[in-house]
Amino acid sequence: MKKSIQLSLVSLALASGVAANAATSESFSALASQSFTKQFTVTPTTTNSLVLTAGALGAQLSSLSFSIAGGPTVAAVLTGGNWVATFNDIRNAGYSFSALSPLAVTVSGLTSATVPGGNALVTVSTRNGTIVSSVPEPETFAMLLAGLGLMGAIAMRRNKSAS
Numbered sequence: 001m002k003k004s005i006q007l008s009l010v011s012l013a014l015a016s017g018v019a020a021n022a023a024t025s026e027s028f029s030a031l032a033s034q035s036f037t038k039q040f041t042v043t044p045t046t047t048n049s050l051v052l053t054a055g056a057l058g059a060q061l062s063s064l065s066f067s068i069a070g071g072p073t074v075a076a077v078l079t080g081g082n083w084v085a086t087f088n089d090i091r092n093a094g095y096s097f098s099a100l101s102p103l104a105v106t107v108s109g110l111t112s113a114t115v116p117g118g119n120a121l122v123t124v125s126t127r128n129g130t131i132v133s134s135v136p137e138p139e140t141f142a143m144l145l146a147g148l149g150l151m152g153a154i155a156m157r158r159n160k161s162a163s
Contacts (some may be wrong), residue, residue, distance in 0.1 A: 025125035030111050032059060032120055037108040044129040047099045050087040051127040052076075054107060059120030064109035071095040071103075083109075102132075 030036035044050045052066050054076060066085040067073035072095050076083035087097075097103055111120045124131065 023131055024127075024129070025123055026131045027121055027123045029119045030056075030059075030122050032111050035063075035108065035110045036122065037106060038122070038124070039104065039106045040124070041102045041132045042105045042126055042129050043102045043132070044097065044099055044126075046128050048088060048096050050097075050103070050129055052085045052087075052105070052107070052124060053127070054083040054085075054109070054122060054124045055081065056111060056123070057121040059111045059122075061122070062110045062112050064107070067106050067108075068095070068097070069104035069106070071097070076109075 026038075026040050028036075028038050030038075042050065042052070054061060054064055061083055064076040064083045064085075065073055066076060066087075068087065072087065074085040074087060076085040078084075107124055109122075111122070
């Protein structure tokens with residue numbers, strides 16, 4: 001019984017680590033020739049400086065902008081094939097943020113090309129921060145439940161064979 005509890009605690013610890021995973025980029029699917037809006041959390045590594053870029057696989061983006069909740073909205077500029085938006089001291093008009101303080105960021109835009117399969121894969125990344133998706137993908141929860149179910153089945157099987 002003690003081993004099954006230990007296994008459950010280990011699997012929960014691993015699952016929570018996966019769910020709280022932060023990265024420097026976030027990808028999401030957007031319908032072709034449609035407008036999109038995606039919200040996520042960004043934790044900048046420097047005070048009052050944040051650079052966000054966006055690109056799409058198999059689609060063209062247009063009218064792209066980033067906004068910080070309670071702060072400015074910045075129109076992205078096409079630079080080297082990617083859309084770039086910069087939040088810094090010069091441009092933020094009195095709005096300031098601290099390093100390591102999470103910011104709620106919204107990206108919105110339009111996919112203008114027709115994509116095979118009907119969806120475009122849009123990727124947003126940051127050069128000086130980490131991104132955490134505000135809503136985990138359903139696949140994350142499915143993997144969590146599958147792992148917990150597997151751990152439970154193993155624990156039950158061990159209990160039956162020990163009896």
